[in-house]
Amino acid sequence: MNETFQRSEKKYLLSMEQYETILRLLEGYIQPDRYHHSDLRSIYCDTNQYELIRRSIEKPLYKEKLRIRSYGNLKENDLVYVEFKKKYDGIVYKRRTKAPYEQALTDIYSSDFLDRQVGEEIRYALQYYGHLSPKIYIGTSRSSFIGKEDEKLRITFDTDIRYRMKDLSLEKKLADKLLTDQIVMELKIPGAMPLWLSGILDEVHAYPRGFSKVGAAFLKEIKGE
Numbered sequence: 001m002n003e004t005f006q007r008s009e010k011k012y013l014l015s016m017e018q019y020e021t022i023l024r025l026l027e028g029y030i031q032p033d034r035y036h037h038s039d040l041r042s043i044y045c046d047t048n049q050y051e052l053i054r055r056s057i058e059k060p061l062y063k064e065k066l067r068i069r070s071y072g073n074l075k076e077n078d079l080v081y082v083e084f085k086k087k088y089d090g091i092v093y094k095r096r097t098k099a100p101y102e103q104a105l106t107d108i109y110s111s112d113f114l115d116r117q118v119g120e121e122i123r124y125a126l127q128y129y130g131h132l133s134p135k136i137y138i139g140t141s142r143s144s145f146i147g148k149e150d151e152k153l154r155i156t157f158d159t160d161i162r163y164r165m166k167d168l169s170l171e172k173k174l175a176d177k178l179l180t181d182q183i184v185m186e187l188k189i190p191g192a193m194p195l196w197l198s199g200i201l202d203e204v205h206a207y208p209r210g211f212s213k214v215g216a217a218f219l220k221e222i223k224g225e
Helices: 016-025 051-057 101-106 116-128 195-203 213-223
Strands: 003-014 030-046 062-070 079-088 091-100 133-147 154-164 177-180 183-189
Touching (some): 016 195, 030 051, 051 062, 051 213, 062 116, 079 101, 091 101, 091 116, 154 213, 177 213
Antiparallel strands (some): 003 091, 003 183, 030 062, 062 079, 133 154
């Protein structure tokens, strides 16, 4: 399974009031995606020095991420997504395929990737950084929408964002910590932002800002918050 994505992504941190107002104003322009509600769970891989996460926090022009992802509860033999994500000058390039859950979690280097080409690209990244292993779990409840006129326009809202850096798996744990009480809205746009959407964002005073869930979790952990 070979999936490739290239698009502009912008993130916004919203208060509950802003979130409720935006949903009301968007009613005539968007509709629920095919997978409207998902229990999104991700494990981010990094070096023992957290090179990828530290670089992401610095907001460079170019950065990379490698993560293992599922969209709900897993069974022992289930497949999960393995994603290699690059971001350059605001444009996101994502390659992903599937692999057995236990393999990806315990020995991603030797995983049986469903798509051989993407698997080789992932292995190259693993070799380039020397050694990448699971470091941080991020879980969130996501609501996804698409544009009524342009289905390539996607808007997602993440709530109840939680993380942990120990006992890593794609299952929820009592040890999970709340990352933020704000809602993360993400716009995934294939081209220019529609004028109606720009107007709605201006009306509620919502402005884009760089926000990395895994970066924010790492900073909270090292600060002991």
